[in-house]
Amino acid sequence: MLEKIISTINDDIGKEQFGGKAFWLKWLSDKGFTIPRSYFLKAEDAAFCTADYYGRLRDEFNGLFKPEERLAVRSSALQDDGERESKAGNYKTFLNVPASDFSSFCERHKQIVVDAAEKGDKAGVVLQNMIEADISGVIFTSNPENFSKKEMVISYCDGVGDDLVSGKIGRTKEEIIKKDAPEFQDKVCATYLSQLVALGTKIETTLNKPMDIEWCVEKGTGRIFILQCRPITSIFLEKNEIKKVGIQSIGNDERLKSLGKIKIRLMAEKHDILISDAYIVNCNCDQDTLPFNRIEIERSQFCRGYNIVVITPKTIDEKIVRHFVGRKSDAMRCITCNRYSFRAFPKYENLYEAVNAIYKQVKESSWICTMIIQEIFDPKFTGIIKAGEDAVFIEVARGHFVAKGVVPMSRYTIDKNGIHPHEQEQDKYYRILEGHQIEQSIDRQVIHIDNEDLKNIERQFSPILKECKCNLEFGLIEYDGNLEPYLIDFTEDNSKETIHAADIENGVISHGIIRGRIVKVAKTEIQQSLNVHCQNEIKPASLPGEPVIFLCDLPDINLMEKLDRKNIGFVFKGGSLLCHLSIILRERHIPALIYKDADTLEVDAIYELDTRKNEKVVKVKDENRI
Numbered sequence: 001m002l003e004k005i006i007s008t009i010n011d012d013i014g015k016e017q018f019g020g021k022a023f024w025l026k027w028l029s030d031k032g033f034t035i036p037r038s039y040f041l042k043a044e045d046a047a048f049c050t051a052d053y054y055g056r057l058r059d060e061f062n063g064l065f066k067p068e069e070r071l072a073v074r075s076s077a078l079q080d081d082g083e084r085e086s087k088a089g090n091y092k093t094f095l096n097v098p099a100s101d102f103s104s105f106c107e108r109h110k111q112i113v114v115d116a117a118e119k120g121d122k123a124g125v126v127l128q129n130m131i132e133a134d135i136s137g138v139i140f141t142s143n144p145e146n147f148s149k150k151e152m153v154i155s156y157c158d159g160v161g162d163d164l165v166s167g168k169i170g171r172t173k174e175e176i177i178k179k180d181a182p183e184f185q186d187k188v189c190a191t192y193l194s195q196l197v198a199l200g201t202k203i204e205t206t207l208n209k210p211m212d213i214e215w216c217v218e219k220g221t222g223r224i225f226i227l228q229c230r231p232i233t234s235i236f237l238e239k240n241e242i243k244k245v246g247i248q249s250i251g252n253d254e255r256l257k258s259l260g261k262i263k264i265r266l267m268a269e270k271h272d273i274l275i276s277d278a279y280i281v282n283c284n285c286d287q288d289t290l291p292f293n294r295i296e297i298e299r300s301q302f303c304r305g306y307n308i309v310v311i312t313p314k315t316i317d318e319k320i321v322r323h324f325v326g327r328k329s330d331a332m333r334c335i336t337c338n339r340y341s342f343r344a345f346p347k348y349e350n351l352y353e354a355v356n357a358i359y360k361q362v363k364e365s366s367w368i369c370t371m372i373i374q375e376i377f378d379p380k381f382t383g384i385i386k387a388g389e390d391a392v393f394i395e396v397a398r399g400h401f402v403a404k405g406v407v408p409m410s411r412y413t414i415d416k417n418g419i420h421p422h423e424q425e426q427d428k429y430y431r432i433l434e435g436h437q438i439e440q441s442i443d444r445q446v447i448h449i450d451n452e453d454l455k456n457i458e459r460q461f462s463p464i465l466k467e468c469k470c471n472l473e474f475g476l477i478e479y480d481g482n483l484e485p486y487l488i489d490f491t492e493d494n495s496k497e498t499i500h501a502a503d504i505e506n507g508v509i510s511h512g513i514i515r516g517r518i519v520k521v522a523k524t525e526i527q528q529s530l531n532v533h534c535q536n537e538i539k540p541a542s543l544p545g546e547p548v549i550f551l552c553d554l555p556d557i558n559l560m561e562k563l564d565r566k567n568i569g570f571v572f573k574g575g576s577l578l579c580h581l582s583i584i585l586r587e588r589h590i591p592a593l594i595y596k597d598a599d600t601l602e603v604d605a606i607y608e609l610d611t612r613k614n615e616k617v618v619k620v621k622d623e624n625r626i
Contacts, residue, residue, distance in 0.1 A: 005053075006060045006127075007040045017042050019076030019124040024229050031206065033199070035226050036072070036128040039064060041109070043078050043122040049110045058102055065099035070130040073097050073108045074228065077116050077123040091116060091123055095160065096130060131225050133160050133216035135192060141200040142210035143176065144232050146313060147367045149210075152177045152200055154193060160216070192217055195224055203229065208286060210235050210367055235367045240283040240291040245372070249280075256280065259311045261372050264464075264490045271463040274486035276300070276375035281355055285363035295351040295373075302477060303375040304334060305346075305434040308354050310362060312370035318537035321361065323347060323354045324376075326434025334378060334433045339441040343527055346435030376432050377486065379475030381449065383409075384578040385457060386472070387465040388499040391415035392458050395578050396449050396476075399429030399440070403473050403491065405555040405579035406430070406529050410447040412454055413501050419451050422504070424574065430530070437530060449476075453483050460485045469493050471578050491534060495586035499577070506616075509555065509582045512591030513610040514569040515620060516547030520603045521559070529558040534580035539564045541588070549609050549617075551601055555581040555592070563588065569609045571617060573598040593617070 007013060013026035022040045029035055041057075065071065075091035092115050094108040109125050116123035137156030142149050155174045175184055175193065182197050184190040196215065203211050210232040216225050243249045245265045256262050261278075268275040277300050283291050305326035310316065324346040348354035351373060362369040383396035384403060395402070395409040402409060407430070410423040427444040430437060449457075453476070461472050470490045476483040497511060538560055547567035552559060554575035562568065563584070570592040576582060577594065585592045591609050593616055601607065606620040 004060060005041060005057050006064070007042070009035075009038055011040070013040055016078065017124070019043055019078050019122075020230060021074060021076035021228050022124055022126050023076075025126060028203075028226055028229060031203075033203070033226050034223060036131055039127040040076070041125040041127070043076070043116075043124040044113060045122065046110075046114050046117045049113055054106045057106070061102060061105070064127075065129060067100040069099040070095075071097040071099050071105065072126075072128040072130050072227070073105060073112070074126040074128065075112045075116065075123045076126050077119075077121045079121045091119075091121075099129075126228075128227070130160075131216050131227075132219045134158070134219040134222075135189065136160055136216040137196075137214075139196055139200040139213040139215060140210070140232060141204035141213065142232065142235065142367060144210070144235055147235055148313065148365060149367060150179055150365050152179055152182075152197060154196055154200075156189065192222075192224065199224065199226075207231075236284050236286070237282055237368055242279060242281050242292065242295065242297075244297075245278040245280055255312075256370070259370070260490070260492070261309065261311055261374075264487065267464050267467065268487045273460055273464070274484065275488075276303070276377055276486065278375065279373040281369075281371040281373065283359065283369050285359070285367050285369050288363075290356045290359040292352075292355070295355055297351070297373065300375055302377045304378040305331070305376045305432060305436075306351060306354075307374045307376050307432075307435075308351070308358060308371055309374070310358060310369065310371050312368060313362070313366045314535065315537060316362065316365055320533035320535050321358060322533070323358065324432060324435035324437070325349070325351055325354045326436065328434065328436060331434035331436045331438075335438070335440075337440060337442075341439050342436055343430065343439050343530065344437040348435075377475055377477055378431065378433060379477045379486075380483065381447070381476040382474065382488065383457070383476070384471050384473055384576065385461050385465070386470075386493070386499065386578050387462075388501065388504075391501040391504075392462075392465070393499065393504055393578060394449075394454060394457060395576050397424075397429065397447055398426055398442070400432050401430045401530055402576065403471075403489070403534075403580050404529055404532070404557040405576050405581050406526060406557075408554070408574045409576045409579075410449070411504055411577065412449070413504050414454065414458055415501055419454055420501075420505075421448075423448055430526075437527075439526070449483075456483075457485050461487065464490070471583060491580060491583055493583050493586070495583065495589075497586045497589075504577060506611075507577070507594035507596070508611045508616075509570070509572075509577050509592035509594065510585040510588075510590055511611045512569070512589055513608070513612070514547055514549060514567065514591050515606065515608045516549045516567065516569060517606055518551050518571075518601050518603050519548045521550050521552045521562070523553055524556065524558045529556050532557045532560065534560075534584065536560070538584070541566045541568075549607055551598060551603070555579055555585075555594075557581050560584065563590070571595045571598050571601065571609065 009029045013022050015023040018040050073094040077091050092112050140153040143151035184193050212232050213229040214227040308323045310321040327349045381396050382402045385394045392414045394412045397407045397409045408424040413420040423446050425444050428441045470492050472490045473488040543565045549569040553573050557580050572594045608618050
């Protein structure tokens with residue numbers, strides 16, 4: 001007795017015999033999801049497409065469909081819809097094939113088999129009754145653009161969705177939806193979309209895989225049918241790995257090369273600029289435990305601990321994720337002064353514990369995780385350098401965290417006429433030793449850098465400043481009696497403002513004009529500022545209220561929380577014009593100024609802040625004019 005050719009949903013539909021599409025339809029049916037009435041033909045060589053084969057097929061085909069029905073004839077290749085490679089769209093699908101025209105079906109079947117053979121594959125065929133669709137679309141159960149498990153992307157259009165699936169431009173809509181609190185712009189489709197969110201979430205949760213689901217809503221009944229599904233293979237990394245960051249090791253990996261903390265290290269290597277060693281930890285988050293048994297990396301000469309930062313995803317719960325790592329006993333050996341206090345201790349003493357903890361946190365929200373393990377040096381000074389329109393600007397202070405704006409900075413302008421200093425006093429600074437954040441007190445002293453060292457800083461970093469508009473954070477480490485500059489990090493400056501030498505001279509952070517009430521901002525606990533990152537999400541300015549000018553000690557990064565208000569300005573008693581907050585203020589066109597007479601301003605009085613005038617902060621006599 002000859003084996004039957006057409007299999008039903010009740011048969012064993014193995015991926016190796018029937019292909020990926022058939023396998024997943026069988027899985028959906030077994031789990032209780034609604035699919036069209038479906039039949040399956042095994043993957044065969046083109047040599048099987050004979051008159052005898054189609055004669056036997058006719059006998060089984062008759063009676064499966066009503067003469068007036070139309071069919072979807074879909075390829076189900078053996079290499080299609082795989083776990084790590086989908087090959088979506090590589091194979092043929094035919095819609096609206098008349099059920100009454102068996103010869104037309106045979107022609108489509110042969111085309112699918114021959115096409116797959118030409119691609120070096122074998123294809124089974126899925127045979128379905130066409131659903132008369134009111135709405136059709138595609139669900140990505142996780143966002144393939146940012147790898148987020150918390151976001152779902154639903155694309156849809158009126159009628160049959162073959163144009164949408166094939167990528168043709170039509171009357172399509174797309175919703176990116178937060179799974180935990182779905183909101184829909186299209187209120188007409190909101191009922192269907194709510195069901196689709198639940199359906200997609202259930203499929204993804206059951207499989208622990210991000211899925212690409214093709215669906216439609218049947219006209220008249222409102223029933224949702226799943227036409228096919230496959231894993232979203234493009235989300236995953238090719239392999240889990242730990243490797244040292246370098247031009248050779250990164251190669252042509254465009255995703256890694258585009259990440260800021262990788263980009264800056266490749267630029268440093270290209271221009272032979274000193275930078276601390278760093279290692280990439282790349283892993284897929286599709287298992288419960290970290291896919292590494294240990295983290296072993298070589299420690300360089302100047303290393304005094306590690307900083308681990310998650311760079312993919314960019315933020316988790318709108319915040320940068322990072323950990324400092326090191327042992328307290330090693331930190332204590334680096335402290336020679338008794339005037340210090342610990343501000344924070346690292347959570348972890350070794351790299352494996354920290355990386356494992358980060359992995360467990362990231363896998364709750366993302367399908368992939370890329371971390372960078374960076375060595376931390378212990379410099380004598382750190383600073384920021386920026387190229388302006390007519391000069392190069394350098395700010396320097398003792399210790400780490402200068403880019404957070406928490407310490408006063410000595411400023412230097414280098415132009416064609418020479419070096420122009422604006423030096424400040426400092427009585428404490430912050431270090432990072434073996435992951436421990438330490439506040440160290442010193443006798444009040446002017447922070448001074450010799451001209452030759454300043455010229456060397458400019459010479460070292462000018463190649464990068466020519467390549468991109470950014471602020472470079474650097475360190476100066478003592479070695480053989482000299483101050484050796486090394487690159488720490490960079491922050492892209494997307495503001496349209498260009499800093500001029502006159503701005504530095506006059507303490508102008510951001511140009512603009514505002515008239516408002518002076519509101520004094522109390523100093524925050526330093527630990528709050530050290531834990532805030534400039535890449536944390538900032539809400540758009542939307543809160544209403546009267547115009548205010550905030551009076552602050554320093555442009556502390558913790559003041560980002562004030563930026564959700566409209567009609568604001570800032571006056572600072574001192575600080576940095578190049579720090580993270582200063583960049584953000586320029587990008588948002590918020591007038592801001594370092595003002596030597598800030599202590600003379602009256603709280604609650606109305607002032608006009610105008611960075612264009614010589615008298616930049618002037619009290620308004622008629623408060624009704626605000």
